[in-house]
Amino acid sequence: MSANSLSTKTYRDKYRQATLDKSLRYALVAEKVCQVDRTDTLTIQNPYGNQPTATIGAITGTYSVSTFYTTDDTLTVNQEVKYAEHIYDFENLLSNFDMFSDRIDEQSYAIAYQIDYFVLNNLCEDGTGTYSTPSGGFTTASNILTILANLLSKVSGYADTYRGLFLVIEAADTVGFSIAQSTNGFSFADSALNNGFMTRMMGIDIYVVKDSTFVSDTIGTVAVTNSGHRVFGVKGVATYAAPRGVRTEEKQVSGKTGMEVVTYAYVGFKLWSVKAALVVDITVTA
Numbered sequence: 001m002s003a004n005s006l007s008t009k010t011y012r013d014k015y016r017q018a019t020l021d022k023s024l025r026y027a028l029v030a031e032k033v034c035q036v037d038r039t040d041t042l043t044i045q046n047p048y049g050n051q052p053t054a055t056i057g058a059i060t061g062t063y064s065v066s067t068f069y070t071t072d073d074t075l076t077v078n079q080e081v082k083y084a085e086h087i088y089d090f091e092n093l094l095s096n097f098d099m100f101s102d103r104i105d106e107q108s109y110a111i112a113y114q115i116d117y118f119v120l121n122n123l124c125e126d127g128t129g130t131y132s133t134p135s136g137g138f139t140t141a142s143n144i145l146t147i148l149a150n151l152l153s154k155v156s157g158y159a160d161t162y163r164g165l166f167l168v169i170e171a172a173d174t175v176g177f178s179i180a181q182s183t184n185g186f187s188f189a190d191s192a193l194n195n196g197f198m199t200r201m202m203g204i205d206i207y208v209v210k211d212s213t214f215v216s217d218t219i220g221t222v223a224v225t226n227s228g229h230r231v232f233g234v235k236g237v238a239t240y241a242a243p244r245g246v247r248t249e250e251k252q253v254s255g256k257t258g259m260e261v262v263t264y265a266y267v268g269f270k271l272w273s274v275k276a277a278l279v280v281d282i283t284v285t286a
Contacts, residue, residue: 028112029207030119030240033166033233034269037075037241044075044241048274075270077241079220081114082264083107089257100261104248107263111246115267118219119240120168120209124231125224126271127279129154131232137284138173138230144180148202151232154280164235165204170211173230177206204232228286233279238271
């Protein structure tokens with residue numbers, strides 16, 4: 001349980017709405033690029049069969065019989081994200097705003113962001129497509145069109161591309177994109193010059209997350225090696241499960257006024273094996 005340390009400005013000597021003074025928040029991306037399951041299912045089974053390959057030749061009227069087999073593929077909800085605080089009654093009563101409501105809102109966002117961080121790193125880790133950028137990576141404007149064209153070639157020809165394509169980059173990468181978008185084409189360049197960074201380019205939806213989102217670390221119980229990496233692919237070929245979404249409880253605690261507030265969620269992730277090639281792990285070459 002977290003200890004509290006409230007500044008004196010929290011109390012009534014200076015009025016200010018909490019909603020106008022929230023910390024900077026980051027974009028959440030996972031739900032835009034993955035399927036989401038919020039049912040109470042602990043596991044999602046998705047067995048798949050081997051890929052048949054037809055043959056063509058002269059007409060003979062005979063054929064050979066191939067062996068058919070299946071492989072199990074399962075998503076298991078095995079991670080828990082949580083955060084808790086105790087808010088004393090006087091902290092809420094004497095504050096300029098509803099402390100309980102504000103902290104629940106902040107906790108819920110913190111949980112959602114942690115899920116996003118977990119899902120994006122797992123998505124990058126599990127993608128079996130690979131690509132290394134030219135030297136200078138995304139921050140070199142002259143690389144951008146070449147990188148996007150090469151990424152498109154990794155998934156072109158697959159039926160699933162109708163779902164849409166995505167690219168997740170970090171904030172520092174937008175330097176190269178902004179210059180490239182402003183100097184290529186006519187109407188597109190004019191739009192980029194007038195409106196700034198464009199979130200769609202060459203048919204790819206571009207999502208920007210904060211720097212150092214892609215890491216080499218253990219997140220929950222999963223080890224990932226994504227420092228210096230980004231991820232591209234087809235939308236909706238991975239699933240993350242978050243049974244009943246983010247939940248909050250308020251509990252009375254013996255010996256203390258006020259309430260203990262805990263926010264938590266369960267999460268599992270799976271990039272389905274049969275679709276793993278449609279997600280590309282990008283290595284950024286310095």
